[in-house]
Amino acid sequence: MRNTNLYTGCTIGQHVSNCFDKLTSEEIKLIDANSVNIKYKKHEIICKQGGLVTQLMFMKKGLAKVYLDDGVNTLVLKIIPTGNLLGLASISEENNVFQYSAMAYIDSEIKQIDIQIIRQIIRQNSEFAKDVIDILSSNSVQIYNRFFCFTHKQCFGKLADIILCLSDRIFSTTQFELPLSRREMGELSGMSTETLIRLLKKFVEDGLISIEGKTITVLDYERLKNISEKG
Amino acid sequence: MRNTNLYTGCTIGQHVSNCFDKLTSEEIKLIDANSVNIKYKKHEIICKQGGLVTQLMFMKKGLAKVYLDDGVNTLVLKIIPTGNLLGLASISEENNVFQYSAMAYIDSEIKQIDIQIIRQIIRQNSEFAKDVIDILSSNSVQIYNRFFCFTHKQCFGKLADIILCLSDRIFSTTQFELPLSRREMGELSGMSTETLIRLLKKFVEDGLISIEGKTITVLDYERLKNISEKG
DNA sequence: TTAATAAATTGATTTGAATCAGTCTTTTTT
């Protein structure tokens, strides 16, 4: 028998970046003095795997994917919605190159904070350090789940998963506009573009969702949940 | 074109747990006063996903797998050789249940340290906190690589990968005794038992490795590396 | 020592999903 409710969770979930709450007003000033806001256009590269990490990034507004790429295949590790951090895993001084690339899905605004300042505050402020540890831990959990789903679920389960994640966590509504191409959605869901298209069509036929242009509406949440669980 | 040398690395790599070097003698005393050594027999469960985390564990001697399980499928996230930590990802106070299970591959001895003490030291000792962050980061990187390999490499690439990992990182020798059943090896390599057996046989026929009972010898390192890279 | 059980192996079959190939549609460029 299979424990349902395990690994049915969101595989692209966000963390709650409340670590900045723990900063003193002086530390906030320090950060503000050492950060810049940068705007990225849709499809612009935010960081490249292998590149030196000089900044911790905070998504002020937008949506981006974090992914691995070997020139042939792409694996989307997670997506970064508004309010999330990017580059935290590279905060370690030894490990100071990006382990992944990131690309803006839509026009985005990102605050870039000098990573040396962040490292300094980690040393000074143990509450902040603790929160960083918490965020890293919850990132791990999210990746573990996604890893499990990608390796053990069939395509319909993976797609149900992603639709629920988007609805529950990223957009927090049953109707949302997804500004991704079919290729991008396939990549995010871990399947080929053609398979994604066929499955989306099937989901619409089965009355699970409806699609109007770029807008997806979840029609039968419970059945989607069930499909996600059954894999 | 494909960037070789990416994601060819060890997918079951260990981290270097040197965080204890940063402790004061008083902190070491504190840890010793709040820890116990426990011996596990082969195949005994060390922790279960969902269980409360009360201890950080240090593998004094042995070998264990860390895995996710839904009652039907298993995914080995990493293996824990001598000198490695177990349970660090659950150090977060919010996230205080195990996100994975662990099982001893062989008879093992594990030091269990009261997690409250570790949390306290993280708050006190920023160098230690920094090292914990480093370990968590490098864990992430390792999981990212394994995730990529599992989703985009073919079985022969995954197997070459695991053999190289075992040889390079876990045992640091080209000849090692692997005390795993075929089923366990398949699980570790991310394939069915039958596929693993066929591939092992093929690797032996092709002169890449030789197998003598439980002992595996790497005969052609370069070719294995190549297979691992080509996927 | 034998019976029972578990693990390893081999071959045949099935299958999920990728790939290939081509058409239709929409968007962008000229």
Next chain:
DNA sequence: AAAAAAGACTGATTCAAATCAATTTATTAA
């Protein structure tokens, strides 16, 4: 507005690897 390019879609085919089925070998229990 027409041409070009990119994206969406559909059907046919292929393929890697799982599953199924059966046998052999090794371990454990009686």
